[in-house]
Amino acid sequence: MSKPDYDPGPRIAHAGSINLGTPDLDRSLWFFRDLLGMEVVEQVGGVAYLRGYQELTHHSLVLTQQDQARVNSYGFRVKRRQDVELFQKQLENQGLETLELAAGHEAGRGEAVRFLVPGSEHPFELYYDIDKPLADESIRSKVLSNSSRRRGLGVRRLDHINLQTSAGTVNQAESWLREALGFQRREFARLPQAPDIILASWLSVTPQVHDLAIGMAAEDQTGQFHHVAFNVENFHDILTAADQIRDLDIAYGAGPGKHGIGQAMYLYVHDPGSGHRIELYSGGYLIFDPAWEALEWKLPELEYGQTWYGDVLDVGPGGTFLSTSPSAGLTP
Structure with missing residues (x-):
């Protein structure tokens, strides 16, 4: 019995990359390349392209030398080549302004469409084509699923991105990410004193608990960046990183500890x-249930969601853990 063709429409595959502006490229390169062990795939002038040792694509991290420490873009790979154009048409039908980015706008990457998330104003770039270069023979791994040998603290891949926006826009942005881009809400919390407002929501398009999180910014601003997480293999790697980083001139944020939300260390x-916040992240659970119902964290259990064990995150008034970085606008 023949069945009609079914097209699910354009879809996001995963969080693919982030472009961090840095006033001190050499220091940032030392941190990501020499300490965390990421591979510099390509460097063109003041722009460096890096990846973890289990990433076969050209890059997941772009470091751009510039005066301001801001996030220039958040990149998401789509599932099919035609989805770039389909998403662009969908966005324009919603009245959103888009920019077409030619192939090579980011080294190794094909054409992309750039836009600002309604409400939160974060600059997203959607793309499909990306090169898969071999690592230099001096660091190439014998394991075929590794792009290079494990080095430094052993960053494997980009894990997730955490965004923040104002209290007045967080509901709009979170709903739009689910309805327009297909992210699924996995776990969430409401603002205790204003339960109609989302405090934070953990969203994914993969079996991970979150590829993307969005929450309310403490300073009530749109377009804020809280952190990007890079995955390491196991809990012991987190403890090793904490031990080594204590000896270095690096701002220590929080941890090591384990989240109740997502259950990762x-x-x-x-x-x-x-100065951008970086999370080293390991463990967590995966979701395979197609009928998953989002889990809501409420007081008093919410504190366990933030920290199951380890350092309690400083999220009180004026808490340093709530500090954020700004993002660029529509024009890269």
């Missing part, structure tokens, strides 16, 4: 070249 530090 964390360590937050700051890139010494830019």
Whole structure:
């Protein structure tokens, strides 16, 4: 019995890359390349392209030398080549302004469409084509699923991105990410004193608990960046990182500890070249249930969601853990 063709429409595959602006590229390169062990795939002038040792694509991290420490773009790979154009048409039909980015706008990457998320104003770039270069023979691994040998603290891949926006826009942005881009809400919390407002929401398009999180910014601003997480293999790697980083001139954020939300172990530090918050992340659970119902964290259990064990995250008034970095606008 023949069945009609079914087209699910354009879809996001995963969080693919982030472009961090840094006032001190050399210091940032030391942090990501020499300490975390990421591979510099290509460097063109003041722009460096890096990846973890289990990433076969050209890059997941772009470091851009610039005066301001801001996030220039958040990149998401789509599932099919035609989805770039389909998403662009969908966005324009919603009245959103888009920019077409030619192939090579980021080295190794094909054409992309750039836009600002309604409400939150974060600059997203959607793309499909990306090169898969071999690592230099001097660091190439014999394991075919590794792009290079494990080095430094052993960053494997980009894990997730955490965004923040104002209290007045967080509901709009979170709903739009789910309805327009297909992210699924996995776990969430409401603001205790204003339960109609989302405090934070963990969203994914993969079996991970979150590829993307969005929450309310403490300073009530749109377009804010809280952190990007890079995955390491196991809990012991987090403890090793904490031990080694204590000896270095690096701003120690929070951890090591374990989140109740997502159930992964964390360590937050700051890139010494830019000040951007970086999370080293390991473990967590996966979701395979197609009928998953989002889990809501309420007081008093919410504190267990933030920290199951380890350092309690400083999220009180004026808490340093709530500090953020700005993002660029529509024009890259």
